[in-house]
Amino acid sequence: MQLTRHTDYALRVLIHLATAPSGRATISTVADAHRLSRNHLMKVVHHLARGGFIATQRGRGGGFLLARPAEDISIGAVVRHCEPDMRMADCPACAIRPACGLSGLLVQATGAFLAVLDNATLADATRDKSGLAALIAALPAPAESAPFEAVSACASSGLRLD
Numbered sequence: 001m002q003l004t005r006h007t008d009y010a011l012r013v014l015i016h017l018a019t020a021p022s023g024r025a026t027i028s029t030v031a032d033a034h035r036l037s038r039n040h041l042m043k044v045v046h047h048l049a050r051g052g053f054i055a056t057q058r059g060r061g062g063g064f065l066l067a068r069p070a071e072d073i074s075i076g077a078v079v080r081h082c083e084p085d086m087r088m089a090d091c092p093a094c095a096i097r098p099a100c101g102l103s104g105l106l107v108q109a110t111g112a113f114l115a116v117l118d119n120a121t122l123a124d125a126t127r128d129k130s131g132l133a134a135l136i137a138a139l140p141a142p143a144e145s146a147p148f149e150a151v152s153a154c155a156s157s158g159l160r161l162d
Contacts, residue, residue, distance in 0.1 A: 001113055007082040009036060009044045011125075014053060014078065018070045018126040019133045026063040033136050051081040070126060076118030086110050 016030050017023060027045060031038045045064055048054045055067045066073065080086075088110060091103040126132055 001088055001110070003079065004083060005040070006044055006047070007079055009041060010048055010053075010078060010082045011075070012036070013041070013044060013048060014066070014073065014122050015126055015132060016136060017054065017064070017066050018122050019129045019136065021133070024063045024065045029063075033139055035139065047082065051078075053078060053081070066122075070122035073122040074118055075120040075122065075125060076114050078122075079117055080114065086114070
């Protein structure tokens with residue numbers, strides 16, 4: 001299963017906030033740190049705020065922060081909130097579905113995938129706060145004329161941007 005770019009960015013925003021010394025960030029600081037598109041990141045932050053994962057504040061000194069402690073934010077809940085469709089295949093449109101057993105297996109596999117994520121919190125994903133903060137700080141600054149490219153601060157996360 002591959003998560004969408006939207007979910008990948010949402011998880012990066014939450015990890016950034018959980019490791020930020022002040023616990024607060026802005027679109028610009030996250031976009032620059034992770035080399036992400038500001039426009040796309042604004043949509044992600046808005047969606048996370050609607051889901052109750054972050055709180056936002058407009059104006060001077062504004063930005064966003066975690067709406068609750070990292071221990072209370074389930075990775076599974078974030079993925080469910082951000083993923084528009086968790087189907088692994090388009091079984092409902094398949095001509096052989098009535099006689100095929102694959103559909104049920106894929107539903108079970110998705111359930112197992114989400115069960116693992118439901119048992120993990122943002123705090124679990126950010127146990128090495130100083131290491132994550134150092135990696136985020138060490139990411140190269142984006143070139144002014146070059147388009148943003150996604151750079152993963154946590155290669156072991158398994159998230160892909162294809």
